[in-house]
Amino acid sequence: MRAHLMQSILSVCSGRKLTGSTVIEEVVRHAGVSRGTFYTYFDSLDEAVIQLAFELAEEMTAGIGALDDVINDPVLRTAVGFQTFLMRALMDANWGAFIIHLDLLDENALVATGVRGNIRRGIEAGEFNVESVDTAADLLMGAKHEAIRRIIAGQHDPAFIHSMTSMVLRAFGLSSWKADKIVAEAYALLCREAPAKLGWWQPIDGPGGDAPAKG
Structure with a gap:
């Protein structure tokens, strides 16, 4: 109940x-x-909403953690984490509207810590070329926030998610070719691992549903 x-x-x-x-x-x-x-x-309603927000954040953190267990590359982890949030908004508009309305992306310390950790490791590996971890994290979180807004407003094309992920990686210093390659790997990994590890995952149809758009 x-x-x-x-x-x-x-x-x-x-x-x-x-x-x-x-x-x-x-x-x-x-x-x-x-x-x-x-x-x-x-x-009260406030208590219920706070509990729901906490549980949704815990669920996403645990889900991304389960996916991270099969990933060593911090760049691939960054792409997978970014796509995971956008794919959930695509599959569940109510979820996307709820976390955007309550600013849960900004308030979730676990999510922010994971994002910064991957960026830091990407810099150490010589893959990311950014001025600061915090600036790069703000850029990624802002892009994620606005992308979810677009998705719940009707941008129901997985190719949009692939394009947004690629743009973030290019902003972090990857070449267009490598960014698109990482996006494709991240999406393939999600399609392979997510059905068994993410309870909310659903099959995706339509443009870009089978593979990321190139270029």
Whole structure:
């Protein structure tokens, strides 16, 4: 029941202003339960939203960590992590709207730590040519944020995700050829590993669904 309520909160609260009791009414109506059932699990809407945000962040961090276990290259890890967030927004618009509305990308320390770690290791490996880890991380997080906005607004083309990932890697100093090669490797790895390791993963159809666009 708690998971069912969480799903209703995600659906109802995505991309909208939270207004206490009014939203709770919509949540319990969406879930098909009583207000009493809601208050059995949560003291308030704010508490429920905070718990949901934390659990979504934990889920994404754990999922990317499971993928990282099969990757040694920090550049490939950067591309996989970036694409993973965008692919989830493509597969679940409510999720994308929720994390953008609450600025969860910026607030999640675990995500930010992982991003900075990969960038730092990419610099040490001589692959990334950036002035500072923090600046590069801000660029990547900003690109991720805006790309998710575009996706939930209707940019339902996986080729857009491939292009955005390539542009970030080129901004970090990779050549166009190498950036596109890494993007292709990252997407192939996701398609191979994600169905077994990411519970939210779904098959992707349409332009760019089978392989990243080149150039």
